[in-house]
Amino acid sequence: MGLEIGFKHCDPAGIVFYPRYAEMVNDTVEHWFKHGLGVDFDCLHRVRRIAIPTVKLDFEFKAPSRLGEALISTLIVVATGRSSVALEVDFAGQDKRPRLRAEVTFVFVDMESMKSLEIPSDLKRSIEGYRSAAESCGPD
Amino acid sequence: MGLEIGFKHCDPAGIVFYPRYAEMVNDTVEHWFKHGLGVDFDCLHRVRRIAIPTVKLDFEFKAPSRLGEALISTLIVVATGRSSVALEVDFAGQDKRPRLRAEVTFVFVDMESMKSLEIPSDLKRSIEGYRSAAESCGPD
Amino acid sequence: MGLEIGFKHCDPAGIVFYPRYAEMVNDTVEHWFKHGLGVDFDCLHRVRRIAIPTVKLDFEFKAPSRLGEALISTLIVVATGRSSVALEVDFAGQDKRPRLRAEVTFVFVDMESMKSLEIPSDLKRSIEGYRSAAESCGPD
Amino acid sequence: MGLEIGFKHCDPAGIVFYPRYAEMVNDTVEHWFKHGLGVDFDCLHRVRRIAIPTVKLDFEFKAPSRLGEALISTLIVVATGRSSVALEVDFAGQDKRPRLRAEVTFVFVDMESMKSLEIPSDLKRSIEGYRSAAESCGPD
Numbered sequence A, B, C, D: 001m002g003l004e005i006g007f008k009h010c011d012p013a014g015i016v017f018y019p020r021y022a023e024m025v026n027d028t029v030e031h032w033f034k035h036g037l038g039v040d041f042d043c044l045h046r047v048r049r050i051a052i053p054t055v056k057l058d059f060e061f062k063a064p065s066r067l068g069e070a071l072i073s074t075l076i077v078v079a080t081g082r083s084s085v086a087l088e089v090d091f092a093g094q095d096k097r098p099r100l101r102a103e104v105t106f107v108f109v110d111m112e113s114m115k116s117l118e119i120p121s122d123l124k125r126s127i128e129g130y131r132s133a134a135e136s137c138g139p140d
Helices: A018-036 A041-047 A121-137 B018-036 B041-047 B121-137 C018-036 C041-047 C121-137 D018-037 D041-047 D121-137
Strands: A002-004 A054-061 A070-080 A084-092 A098-107 B002-004 B054-061 B070-080 B084-092 B098-107 C002-004 C054-061 C070-080 C084-092 C098-107 D002-004 D054-061 D070-080 D084-092 D098-107
Touching: A018 A041, A018 A054, A018 A070, A018 A084, A018 A098, A018 A121, A018 B018, A070 A121, B018 B041, B018 B054, B018 B070, B018 B084, B018 B098, B018 B121, B070 B121, C018 C041, C018 C054, C018 C070, C018 C084, C018 C098, C018 C121, C018 D018, C070 C121, D018 D041, D018 D054, D018 D070, D018 D084, D018 D098, D018 D121, D070 D121
Parallel strands: none
Antiparallel strands: A002 A070, A054 A098, A054 B054, A070 A084, A084 A098, B002 B070, B054 B098, B070 B084, B084 B098, C002 C070, C054 C098, C054 D054, C070 C084, C084 C098, D002 D070, D054 D098, D070 D084, D084 D098
């Protein structure tokens, strides 16, 4: 997903304010649900009454990003459990050099009870598809 | 630091949108610099030309927080290096039950060169004070 | 309402990014509902199923605000209609000099139908109280 | 400019939280500087040391926008002064029906002194071009 660093992302030190990176991680996951898995967040939340709260989120910041830069974020499925999905989301500059590596784990929950749900079967299939694709690229 | 969960923090699922937690972690660190260490972010950045970019940030979300709740955040110095400081920032509800545990590592850098700096000696003393204080409260 | 200008509010030009002022206007209105009118936004939205979308919002920026400053916002009820309320929200620095004047009009709507509602009678009484109070302070 | 309404824009009432519209107005102006006027905000602020604080901003909200919708924003130059520029920024849904009309006035200032500047001549020409273009489309 392409992301352009604008005025709203930057702090008085002239670099991206890190809570804005958390927003960009969410945007990447949301974009993947819509365009990758074919279920947008409106359908997921309002129609299917499923929420996907994040339970773990680790950031490693490799280099600062500045106003006017264009970043690319990529997403890989690292693991899936009964109700959880672990992703790696990487951000790089146009020179391909890494800026940020994020590991995100979220769980599927019923919005009324907030209890965890088994990953819905239609989504499970699509999500696993992203995992295999990524695995096929690596040595293991 | 007391934090009241308002409309701006919450998403359509009715719980705190996690990038807002990243903002609250920053607010807690900023509050500590100002009221704990006696050097506010304006003095640090504009006058002393020092920035403190975050290099690592790990979140563990323990329970969702909802509109109208009051949270308390607490901060402990976990470790200091030549130019880096590692903190733990915990958020709890009014019932003292944990909502979020964050580990934050930031480094002191010169704002012009963006090169790392030794922790300024006045700040080092104050920061170490918070470490000792925290250590003296625990069994180890 | 007291507001401390922090890192999150400021842009690379070193002054408050204006969308953050819109957030502070919302915070002031939300604070007034909770502490002035006695009905917080959680009760209003989740329990009573009433939303109060803003239909008009005019800002006049009088002077920039900077990192580290403390502002005070004040709120006056300018007019009430069948379902609408018009407010003036002013922000000043610690020297009392104005920074921002905002005029906000919102309407009460039913959250299911999104149709306008007559102002609930309990709230109408409290809101009118704020109008009289303000009027009693001025010459007209 | 195309804008996709995502999770980050929406509040617990399920509609766009109005401070996010203020952010989208800024994004539209920033996009116009970069792609329309040929001077991006990084060049303007960091290289040329010019800021463009907003002095007046009026919003009229015509209809709520919801998660998952795609909006289009358009920008017209309404008037230019010695140092000020007045714009109209309109947001519409995919059905072309209006959602929001914003009027924005900003001034060119020197970032060191924060004193107003005459509109730089290269920008003045480009900005006036947008005014003529818009005028040529209307009956007056």
